[in-house]
Amino acid sequence: MLETSARLLRLLSLLQAHREWSGADLAGRLGVSARTLRRDVDRLRELGYPVNASPGTGGGYQLGAGAELPPLLLDDDEAVAVAVGLRTAAGQGIDGIGETSVRALAKLEQVLPNRLRRRVGALNAVTVPMLRSTLPSSVDPAVLTELAHLCRDSERLRFEYRGHDGTTTRRSVEPHRLVCTERRWYLVAWDLDRDDWRTFRVDRVTPRPPHGPRFVPRDPPAEDLAAYVSQGVSTRAYATHALVRLLAPLEDALQHISPSAGVLEAESTDTCLLRCGAGSLDVMVIHVVMLGFDFEVLEPVELIEAIRRTRDRLDGALARAAQSPPRTADGAGRTPGTRNGSGAAS
Known part of the structure; x- marks a missing residue:
């Protein structure tokens, strides 16, 4: 006959293997009497395993769901499957x-x-x-x-x-x-x-x-390590820092801006604040513009000037593009509606 501790583990393994067992089947598998089986079931319940019992000739024992998750017993194949699944999820x-x-x-x-x-x-x-x-x-x-x-x-x-x-x-x-x-x-x-x-x-x-x-x-x-890491990788690691008001609810911004791009916090129902960093003001301009939200720069004031300079350069580039005829890949000019710069209709 198995020792009590080993028998309890064997009983738990049997209960996890099948949805329901008759008392006679379990007692026979363990080589114990019905009375000993009932005591072992009571011990499992004391350990937190919810073992349900139904009386009568058609009744039996069933491992149910409890308020807390008790330890599980896994066979070799199950343990390998769980480990591989966890590795995949972690990676x-x-x-x-x-x-x-x-x-x-x-x-x-x-x-x-x-x-x-x-x-x-x-x-x-x-x-x-x-x-x-x-x-x-x-x-x-x-x-x-x-x-x-x-x-x-x-x-x-x-x-x-x-x-x-x-x-x-x-x-x-x-x-x-x-x-x-x-x-x-x-x-x-x-x-x-x-x-x-x-x-x-x-x-x-x-x-x-x-x-x-x-x-x-x-x-x-910090108490909130997720926010601490987010601030570190998005702001503290860079020489240039900025505080920007996004004209969008926090929920919308969270769907498009990752923790590595900046730290978000709610300001009102329609706006939120973004703290972020970049290697330079020019890079910061690109970073903020590419977020995809209308925004207001709160600090630093130098970022506002950098945005104005970028706007002026873009306006100049657009104006020159509108005045200049399209060019071919080799740099030759061509007029609209022609090909190969020869004036022949396409």
Whole structure:
């Protein structure tokens, strides 16, 4: 006869395998009496598993839905399927579930036997999801889960980081949280060499173990880390900053402006504010104009002058284009209604 703890796990596995079992069938599978089966069912209920029982000759036991999710038992194939699915979701940056997928994947991979870990790795190595081509950068899910473990366990991280200019530096940080946008992953960490909080793009991170030792977590740089990262990658990273009023409701702006393009906040029912950054005033003009919304510049005043200069250049270009005849690819002039610059009718 199985020991009680092992028998409970076996009973739970049987209940998850089929929708309903008769008491006689379950007792026979476990090799126990009906009385022992009832006690085991009561123990599962105490652990949070909602086991429903129906009396009578046609009755039996059924695992139902409860108020909270209890631990699940997965067989080998189910564990591999879940791990592959979570890796795919984590690597795609799917809005709303990417960060959750990484946390769940970290928990699952921690307990996967080596034989199943190899199966998961083999499947991911030969699988090419079409959605990945729509992303500007791909992130190895194995790196995500490694960083998730270190954040959870408060272990120091050592890695190589590739900067915007392609140069690589060695970094040592205290990782705090992973933040996922609809297109990229970021790591918020305390940089030990720079003695300050930093945000790192995960697709540029190459872990260099061994990691550790453990550390006492610091107070985070902000309560809302998503807003902190958004401000960092869209504003703080640039030399030129701007505050712009968009003549559109916040809900409309959120559908078209990503967190990496600026930080949005509501102002009224018909307007919202955008804080953003750029490498120069001229680039800022292009950035703001291409947002696709009517706007008012609140600051800096220099941006207003840059927009006027751009407007004047565009007006001049349009005026010259209206006065000049069209030209062929080799630069020869031609009059409208002719071809090859020879005057012959087309």
